[in-house]
Amino acid sequence: MKLTEVSIKNSVGTALITIMLVVLGGYALVGIPVSFWPEFVAPTLIVIAPYPGVGPEEIEERIAKPLEEELSTIDGLDELETTCSDGLCKIAARFDWGMDFDETKIKVQEQTNKARSRFPRQALEPKVLQVQDFIPPGIELAFTSEKRSLGEVRDFIENKIKNRFLRLSEVATTQIKGGYESHIAVKVLPEKLYAYGLTLGQIAGRIAAENKDVSAGKIETDFKNRFVRIQGRYRDVEQLGEMTIAIVNGAAIRLKDVARVTFEPKEKLSVTHLNGKEIVGLAIREKNGGNTVAMCNQVKDELERVRKILPADIQVRIIRDQSLFIVSAIRTVVQNAFIGSLLAAVIILLFFGSLRNTLIIALSIPISIITTFILVSALGLSINTISLGGLALGVGMIVDSSIVVIENIFRHMQQNKKDRLNTIIEATQEVGLAISSSTLTSIVVFLPLAFLVGLAAVLLGELALTVVFALSISVVVALTVVPALSHKLMVVHEKATGIRKIFSFWQKWFEKITAGYKPVLRFCLRHRLLILFGALLIFAASIVLIVPQLDMELLPSINEGEFNVDLELPAGTRLDITRQTAEQVEEYLLKQKEIEQTYTTIGQSPIIGETKSNMASVIVRVKKVYVAEIKNIMERVRNYCNTLPAVQTVVKQVTSTAGMKTEPVNVRLGGSDLQVLEEIGQRAVKAISAIPGVVNLKSTIQQGLPEYQFKIDRIKADQLGIDYNDIITGLRQSLLGSAVSRFSAYGEEYDITLKVADTHLRTINDLLALPVRSRRGFTVPLSTVAHAELGQAPAQIKRYDQVRVVEIKADVQGRSRRAVLDEVHQKMDQLHLPSDYFITYGGMSRGIRDSFTSLANALMIAIFLVYVVMGTQFNSFIHPFTIAFSIPLAIIGVLGGLWLFGSAISTNAFLGSIMLVGIVVNNGILLIDFIRQLRRRGLEKEEAIVEGAATRLRPVVITSLTTIFGMLPIAFGFGEGGEALRPLGAVVVGGLATSTFLTLFIVPVVYSLMDRLTRSH
Incomplete structure (x- = not known):
């Protein structure tokens, strides 16, 4: 060359x-960006459509169905998963992997806008979000103060701090958690409205019209143009209360005459705790497919500058920083690679001395x-x-x-x-x-x-x-x-001197192995069928004995030293009740010696902008010395939480897989009638919960919510000149309130919120007494044109591909996931569903099926490509088959390696198998290539096989041992994040070890058999 x-x-x-x-x-x-997993964009977009104060059934009919109809027309859509809950519709639109994310997001936004035109007028603007908005943020900060209220701390973060982080190049979004917002509360007294013949709508319109500054044009004075501006905005609460809202019998009716006007905190929708104490949190997320480590470093640098402008009484600390784990995991891989390199060098030194x-x-x-x-x-x-x-x-x-x-x-x-x-x-x-x-x-x-x-x-x-x-x-x-x-x-030494003398024992030992290898190989060549039968027997035994013992998972579980405790109380539970339950769990956790920190969010689900008063989530960090025991700790916590009455609990590890992992058990029961579905679902839940190894079982079956159903007498309303929409608007504004204008005070902007005083809305009769205004100018009580009946509404409606479903999810612990899934399928087959009802499986089972099918196809193609390369090299159709016998021999070690190192069959294990195809044939290529060289030099077939194999024994053993020892640290999964690569290491170490040993005997035997075919060809 x-x-x-x-x-x-x-x-x-x-x-x-x-x-x-x-x-x-x-x-x-x-300059290369650093992350735990490869950068990618999950092919899922989330549409959030709020419709405050409306139940799940109306959300389904008036929000979900129009959205589903429009979204289902987008090319590349894989599935639609819809959740209709109190005041909110959430649709997860999942697309094919490899989609053009930006183009698809534009299409989803366009179709959402089309559906928006069919929404009720009171529905709020829908948002299109991405999966990254729902996963744990890269970094979170906690703010506290001994002097200021949490509302003041929140205002300070909102107005002085948040935007400093948003300006950073790697930051996508920020979210403030906890504390409270202030507003101007206008709490109307219904009896005053009735006395003066007024409605909430009139007051809202008056405030909006009066409380504004208006430009009136300009005037020329002193050779200059001067703008004229009418300052109509109110500057303090007392002044707002003096506003005239109507003239009745010649007397001015002021706002304070019909309402209490106060500057106060808004109703709390969520609470945030750190180690049991209330704080204000700031969650900061990186950009889609962004660099988590770079983002966290930017935030920490900016935080040092922020500390310099913070008032002395406000303290801030970092409570979560994903970059620390990522950097540690990367360091682990580097260290394992370095250790592997040293081990490989030792092997080389042993042979070369x-x-x-x-x-x-x-x-x-x-x-x-x-x-x-x-x-x-x-x-x-x-x-x-x-x-x-x-x-x-x-x-x-x-x-x-x-x-x-x-x-x-x-x-x-x-x-x-x-x-x-x-x-x-x-x-x-x-x-x-x-x-x-x-x-x-x-x-x-x-x-x-x-x-x-x-x-x-x-x-x-x-x-x-x-x-x-x-x-x-x-x-x-x-x-x-x-x-x-x-x-x-x-250097080539004839005598063993210096370090070569130290390793001379190894050289002599290997020379003896080489000398002993020849007669063993001759024996194998003389008993070829027996040797091949023995190899086939070992291969079959490994399949039969080991495969049933191996688990299956999409991705390895990574122990980051944190776990979640998600609490869900019955739908409709008040925030203060949920808070008491969460504090009870916090108290238990903080008493455990292994727990370093608890970070709790109460009343706020992972969805940005969504609050649920019946939900709480505790992120628990374990002390480093106890990280290895995290599963035992989680089991103890799970057992405690299961003693809490009327609480659904999910205890699972926090993971960096960014939406890639799902629950192993995910069953969807579909059909049209919700009552029938729930009855089938209850039987399914009972059957699945009885399966050993099932934990964190959760279903969408929830106890219905009590509701008052108002019936409007449309004929009587028309006779009195009362508009149907005015009744709806009046009821919604009375109960939910609405921001009718903005108010400037203390250098900040606040909402002016108008609603009926809570003290005057204690019973259904209070609602029926609310005044409704006729187009003819008089008011009557709502009870004149409406009556209320007590009924029940579903707490939540789940839909999958535009069909109602009941969904059941669960994790698996202490048993093989595959065994549990097989048992789940058996139990579901025994449900005997009515016609037009069906069962589908999602989550991990679907992910495993799709990914493993794709990887199995890739493995077959890889084997074929290797055959093409070898056939081209040897100019033979037959000899590549000789070397290809190394591949099934490697499977023996692949299965044994997974079992020995305690790894499951996973995406990474499949990757290791694909890589192994290219590695294991190399030894065969070295053997056959040199044997053919010796044949061309005139040696007889058997002599060429024995001499060629013996000569290549040394490089075959060296290359195999360096690869095996180089991968051992990864196969053991040492260090933080080491679990991610353990299956890959186990497959390569096990597969290469067995294939190398067996190749040295089987490939020469197969060559001797195939050579006759080659000669005849």
Whole structure:
């Protein structure tokens, strides 16, 4: 190879180019964004449509159905999941992976706007949000003060602090939690309205008309134009109370005559606690697909500047910072890769017994990896646990080519047949084609990943590219840098001296192994069918014995040292009652020695802008020394929460998977009649809850909400000249209130909120006594044209693809997810549904099915591509099948590795299997290539097989051991976030270990059988 010859003869140029690439790689590394998972945009958009004060059934009919009809026309839509609750419609529109996110969001907004034209006038403007708005924020701050009220602290954050963080380039949104907002409350007394013949609508219109500044034009004076402005806005509460709202019998009726006007806090909709004490929180989220670490660093830098302007009595602290875990997890992968590199270097040192020769190979690792970062940066990829895990795996693979080259150079130089330069060139040329082909097989297995769909494509794309870059560079390094360094540094000792003497025992031991390998191989060649039958038996036994013991999951569970305790009380529960329950749970948690911090949000669901008085969520942080025991701690907390009366509890780990993981059990029962659905759902809940291993069971079946149903006598209303819409508006404004104008005070803007005083709305009779105004100018009590009946409404309506459903979700603990899911399916098959009712499965079971099907197809394509490469290299249709026998041999170790390291079959395990296809055939390629060379030199078939296999035994063992030991730290999953890559490491370590051992015997046996077919062909 001319490239090798040039690199040796121009060693200075080779050194300078290598140094330049390493420097550029280091420079590129500094600017690459860092995240836990690869950056991606989840193909889901959430439409939030508020309609305050309206029950789920009316929300379904007047909001959900118009939205669903419009959204269902968008191309690429996969499913619609709708939740209709008190005053809110939420629709999750899930699209195919790989969608153009920005274009799809525009289409969703357009269709939402179309549906908006069909909404009732009182419905609020719908919002289109993305999944990132619903996951835990990257960083959260807590503000407290010993002097100021929480309302004042909140106002300070709103007006002085929030926008400072919003201006940061990496920040997308901020959300203030807790505290309270102030407003001007105009609390109307119904009896005064009736006495003066007024309605809320009249007062609202009067305030809106009077409380405003108006420009009246301009006037020319003193040769200047001066604008004329009428200042009509009220400047203090007393002045607002003096406002004239009507003239009755010649007397001015002022606002204070019919209402109490006060500056006070708004009704609390949510409460935030830190370690049981009330605070005001500020949640800060990164941009869609953004860099969490960079965002958190920006926020922390800005926070230091904010501290300088904070009043002395306001304290702020960081209570959650996801970047700490991400950086720690990245550091873990780097450390594991470094440990793997050291272990690989020790293996090399054992076989070569020379620090100088080991250094030649070891240098190829940092050169290849650091140079890879140039391409990673150029393509805009990120550094994350998955891509770095690929490089950590590549540590063993990267040195494979260098090991084969230097081992062959070492062997040729021991023979000392020619001068040093030509010996190195000849030795490199001898294996150049083999290592290029074997590396190509490792690379082509990643091509099918380009055709993946679903979550697998998102997760594995960057890893595939990163490993391909590193392997491609490693071949170039092996054919240029390694020969050049060997020419300058390699030593060949005839005698065992220095460090070589220390490792001479290993050399002698391996020589004995090589000598013993030959007769064993001869035995195998003479009993070929027996050996093949034995291998087949081992393969079948591994399938039968191990597969049933393995679990299945979409993604590995990551222990971040935090878990959630989600509490849901019966629908309609008041905030103060929910708060008491949450405080009871907080008190229990803070008494546990393992708990470091609790962060509680009461009355606010994860949806931005949605409040639910019956919900609370506690994020619990475990002390570092107890993180490994988190599952036991969670089980203890779950058992305690299960003792709380009338509380649905979900206790689960906080995860960084950003919406990628779902509950293992997700059952949807569909049909038209809600009562029938709930009856079937109750039977399903009972059946699923009885399955061992099911925890955190939660269903959408809820006790109905009591409601007063008003019946309007339309004929009588028409006779009296009372408009139907005026009745609706009056009732809504009386109960819900409305912001009718804005008020400037204390340098800030506040709402003027108009509603009937709560003290005068205690009973249904108070409502019926509210005045309703006729178009003829008189007022009558509401009871004149309406009466109320007590009824019941559903607390929530769930819909899936425009059909009503009951949804049941649960987690699995202490048992195989696959076993539990199989049992769930069996139980559901026994429900015997009426016609037109159906069962579908979502969540993890659907995700596993879609991703695993895609990955299995990729695995088959990878095997075919490897066959194409080998067939091209050997110019044979038959010999690639010889080497392909390494693949089923690897499956034995794949299953054994997953079982041994306690990992489940997952997306990462499938990736490891795909990568393994490219790795395990390399040993076979080395064997068959050299055996064929010896045949061409005139050796008989059996002698060529034995001598060729024995000669290649050393490089095969070295390359396999370096890859295995390089991956061991990852297979054990050491450190924070190590669980993410454990399945990948377990698959490679187990698969390569068994395939290497069996390949040394099975591939030669199969070759001897196949050779006859080749000859006849």
